[in-house]
Amino acid sequence: MALVNEHYLKLAAGYLFPEIARRVAEFGASHPEQRAEIIRCGIGDVTEPLPPSAVRAMQEATSELADRSTFKGYGPGTGYDSVRAAIAEGDFRSRGIAVADDEIFLSDGSKGDCGNILEILGTGNRIAVSDPVYPAYVDANVMFGNTGAALAGGGYEGILYLPATEANGFLVDVPDSSVAPPDIIYLCSPNNPTGTVMDRTRAERWVEYARVHRSIIFWDAAYEAYHRDLPGVASAPRSIFEIAGARECAVEFRSFSKSGGFTGVRCGYTVLPKELIAYTRAGQPVALHPLWTRRWNTRSNGVSYAVQRGAEALYTAEGKREVAALVDHYMENARILREGCAGAGLRTWGGVHAPYVWCRVPDGFDSWGFFDHLLRNARVVTTPGAGFGRCGEGYFRISAFNSRANVEEVVRRMRALLGQA
Ligand code: PLP
Numbered sequence: 001m002a003l004v005n006e007h008y009l010k011l012a013a014g015y016l017f018p019e020i021a022r023r024v025a026e027f028g029a030s031h032p033e034q035r036a037e038i039i040r041c042g043i044g045d046v047t048e049p050l051p052p053s054a055v056r057a058m059q060e061a062t063s064e065l066a067d068r069s070t071f072k073g074y075g076p077g078t079g080y081d082s083v084r085a086a087i088a089e090g091d092f093r094s095r096g097i098a099v100a101d102d103e104i105f106l107s108d109g110s111k112g113d114c115g116n117i118l119e120i121l122g123t124g125n126r127i128a129v130s131d132p133v134y135p136a137y138v139d140a141n142v143m144f145g146n147t148g149a150a151l152a153g154g155g156y157e158g159i160l161y162l163p164a165t166e167a168n169g170f171l172v173d174v175p176d177s178s179v180a181p182p183d184i185i186y187l188c189s190p191n192n193p194t195g196t197v198m199d200r201t202r203a204e205r206w207v208e209y210a211r212v213h214r215s216i217i218f219w220d221a222a223y224e225a226y227h228r229d230l231p232g233v234a235s236a237p238r239s240i241f242e243i244a245g246a247r248e249c250a251v252e253f254r255s256f257s258k259s260g261g262f263t264g265v266r267c268g269y270t271v272l273p274k275e276l277i278a279y280t281r282a283g284q285p286v287a288l289h290p291l292w293t294r295r296w297n298t299r300s301n302g303v304s305y306a307v308q309r310g311a312e313a314l315y316t317a318e319g320k321r322e323v324a325a326l327v328d329h330y331m332e333n334a335r336i337l338r339e340g341c342a343g344a345g346l347r348t349w350g351g352v353h354a355p356y357v358w359c360r361v362p363d364g365f366d367s368w369g370f371f372d373h374l375l376r377n378a379r380v381v382t383t384p385g386a387g388f389g390r391c392g393e394g395y396f397r398i399s400a401f402n403s404r405a406n407v408e409e410v411v412r413r414m415r416a417l418l419g420q421a
Helices: 006-010 016-030 032-037 052-065 081-095 110-120 135-144 200-213 289-299 305-313 317-343 367-378 404-418
Strands: 104-107 127-131 160-163 184-188 216-220 250-255 268-271 277-279 285-287 348-350 356-360 395-399
Touching: 006 135, 016 032, 016 367, 052 305, 052 317, 081 104, 081 305, 104 110, 104 289, 110 135, 110 216, 110 250, 110 268, 110 289, 127 135, 184 200, 200 216, 285 289, 317 348, 317 356, 317 404, 367 395, 367 404
Parallel strands: 127 160, 127 184, 184 216, 216 250
Antiparallel strands: 104 268, 250 268, 277 285, 348 356, 356 395
């Protein structure tokens, strides 16, 4: 008798984005004349074409594969040396952060990495996440058996939810000593969904906390490219490895999805330092770097050659300029949305170091109610905050991943709907 992984049966109904898609499809079916007018600012998917240097590199790589003399078969499971070197140098060493080439592990994106990394850790680790949170962290841990049942009001038994609220500026801090310390802490900065960026002092507190409690921080920097060196936040870390001691207690996730527009191409990477350890139940320390290497070499044959060459091209001088232009495009969208929403009378956060603007719903609505209101009356799709956790209730997220014309139209419609000048 084949047994099923019963942890999957704990998953609460409907992942957020399928539910949004269902409501949008339902609206489109009942209002076919308005279907073409719908503007999607819900899911965080890029809209602009790939950087030309990445396209060229992928085309050239494909041509190499078409020629017997340059053909390549299986590559290294953890990524080609030249790509790992370009990343370690481009994203870390050139910024004064010590990361070795073989501490970079190429993957098909960080959504998978955030869950796959659990394979090398024991079951039963207590997980901490912010609330609201990027839902994939939670669901991966449910599937892996690190939680109890779904709770009636949202969330899962056994997860430590750290409220990110207006009171703390949507930035989570270390729990006080009355709280049993979590073993694994997911931190996302720049943050999805709130668009906030964690300051250095808080990040230092987290590293200290993790070291004291022998916990591991999973630092998700999928939106690192959106981090702007502006006054006041110049000291906010782009990488957790800027913080002293982080090499002993952190893994970092990075993605080319939002920097190089690779959401469809699929490429990201983890940084796992050689100093990082976890413990056996008997308390013996075990280095995780060999385990993660083994995991990749056993469970994967790595990312496709052409895609890796495309990612590598993002580190050339031309590639960097093209990435910067893409990011500037989305960040100008974020500014227009942030100011437009504020002008329509909404309270807003984020959108300065992240392609997301986090808004309070107007009085009289809850998150899903306002989602439906915007969809029906402005034909604009957003993401209801409640979909990211209990503390997201009362808020919604607008994604800046769109064309300029669409973003300007969204602002016009919001202002018209909400009755502000
Ligand atoms: N982490 C966060 C916080 C995200 O918002 C996303 C995608 O939206 C990802 C990771 C996944 O990125 P990838 O496309 O690399 O899987």
